[in-house]
Amino acid sequence: MVDYNNPNLLVTPNKVRSGKIEWRSPSNIALIKYWGKYGQQLPCNPSISFTLDAAYTETTLEYGPKMTDKPGVSVDFLFHNQHNKPFADKIERYLTSLLPIYPFLSQIELTIFSSNSFPHSAGIASSAAAMSALALCLCSLEDELFGTLSDDKQFDQKASYLARLGSGSACRSIYSKAAIWGETQEAQESSDLYAVGWGHHLHPIFATFHDDILIISKEEKGVSSTAGHKLMDDNPYSETRYMTVQGRMKQMLAALKAGDIELFGDILEKEAYSLHGLMMLSNPPYLLLRPGTVSVIEKVHEFRRTNKIPLYFTLDAGPNVHLLYPDLHKEVVQAFIKNELLRYCSEGSYIPDKVGNGPKQL
Numbered sequence: 001m002v003d004y005n006n007p008n009l010l011v012t013p014n015k016v017r018s019g020k021i022e023w024r025s026p027s028n029i030a031l032i033k034y035w036g037k038y039g040q041q042l043p044c045n046p047s048i049s050f051t052l053d054a055a056y057t058e059t060t061l062e063y064g065p066k067m068t069d070k071p072g073v074s075v076d077f078l079f080h081n082q083h084n085k086p087f088a089d090k091i092e093r094y095l096t097s098l099l100p101i102y103p104f105l106s107q108i109e110l111t112i113f114s115s116n117s118f119p120h121s122a123g124i125a126s127s128a129a130a131m132s133a134l135a136l137c138l139c140s141l142e143d144e145l146f147g148t149l150s151d152d153k154q155f156d157q158k159a160s161y162l163a164r165l166g167s168g169s170a171c172r173s174i175y176s177k178a179a180i181w182g183e184t185q186e187a188q189e190s191s192d193l194y195a196v197g198w199g200h201h202l203h204p205i206f207a208t209f210h211d212d213i214l215i216i217s218k219e220e221k222g223v224s225s226t227a228g229h230k231l232m233d234d235n236p237y238s239e240t241r242y243m244t245v246q247g248r249m250k251q252m253l254a255a256l257k258a259g260d261i262e263l264f265g266d267i268l269e270k271e272a273y274s275l276h277g278l279m280m281l282s283n284p285p286y287l288l289l290r291p292g293t294v295s296v297i298e299k300v301h302e303f304r305r306t307n308k309i310p311l312y313f314t315l316d317a318g319p320n321v322h323l324l325y326p327d328l329h330k331e332v333v334q335a336f337i338k339n340e341l342l343r344y345c346s347e348g349s350y351i352p353d354k355v356g357n358g359p360k361q362l
């Protein structure tokens with residue numbers, strides 16, 4: 001069992017040099033969903049995701065000696081070069097929660113600049129990209145100050161662990177192409193504490209898969225993912241969910257290894273329906289789907305039936321639709337999106353994305 005708490009990670013305050021660290025980290029799309037958590041951000045079931053490419057956060061962390069004797073974490077946070085109080089408070093709370101792991105964070109001064117490749121108002125979940133980018137910066141900072149994370153595998157594992165503490169799904173963004181988070185017999189070394197890379201197991205057809213994100217609504221969600229996870233605690237169907245998801249995980253991994261797109265698509269869509277079904281069965285129930293979401297789903301089914309092209313959808317905890325399909329069908333699918341689906345999108349917006357190679361230090 002890993003224990004990253006380390007009271008020895010302290011600096012000699014007047015010896016800290018100033019420096020700057022920068023990471024770009026992508027979002028990810030869950031194929032098997034993490035929905036329900038316990039303890040300190042631990043998942044009630046294993047999940048697997050594709051790492052994305054075009055939807056990412058870039059984070060710059062500037063550090064230097066602390067000029068004040070204010071106790072605790074001293075951090076300034078700018079989002080798209082502007083001060084943003086709610087985000088700054090969230091980051092300060094997150095860094096404070098990491099003090100048992102990184103006690104040196106109270107000995108230095110930090111300025112964090114963060115920006116997304118997609119508009120914040122696009123209504124797409126950005127916490128995975130944002131928290132993974134920040135966690136990677138923190139691990140680079142540890143390595144710079146103490147030289148303790150030179151091993152790539154250990155670096156990734158710790159970055160994934162720290163990202164998880166910021167937002168569960170963020171722990172999967174650390175890895176190229178695909179990642180599994182949560183203990184499962186199906187994946188060696190899998191853990192509830194951090195994600196493990198799984199991209200090397202993908203059949204080549206999936207390594208170049210597309211995920212085009214249709215922005216159905218840019219409005220802030222009525223119920224956040226964090227609140228949604230909480231509602232799973234009293235959901236009368238949660239036990240059934242945790243039982244069925246194990247079998248789905250097994251089938252999904254088999255499909256991803258074998259290149260079985262039909263099985264992949266079947267499980268993918270069942271997961272999207274299950275996630276939103278669980279929301280509708282929560283107490284109180286809620287609905288994040290919008291009329292446009294339903295219209296797109298119907299159109300996708302019709303397109304698949306008539307054209308015999310494997311185009312499948314999934315949803316995260318919101319109304320936007322992710323369309324997944326193999327690279328060899330990109331012309332015809334993208335024409336279909338432009339001609340038939342953009343009319344359901346808010347201001348015709350969508351983000352063409354695909355499976356990506358994971359974070360990059362800049």
Ligand code: DP6
Pocket residue numbers: 029030032033034035041047125127166167168169170225226229275316317
């Ligand atoms: C539906 O990771 O956003 O996208 O851990 O509370 O930050 P917190 O929640 P978050 O939940 C993501 C839920 C999901 C499914 C998934 O990504 O696996």
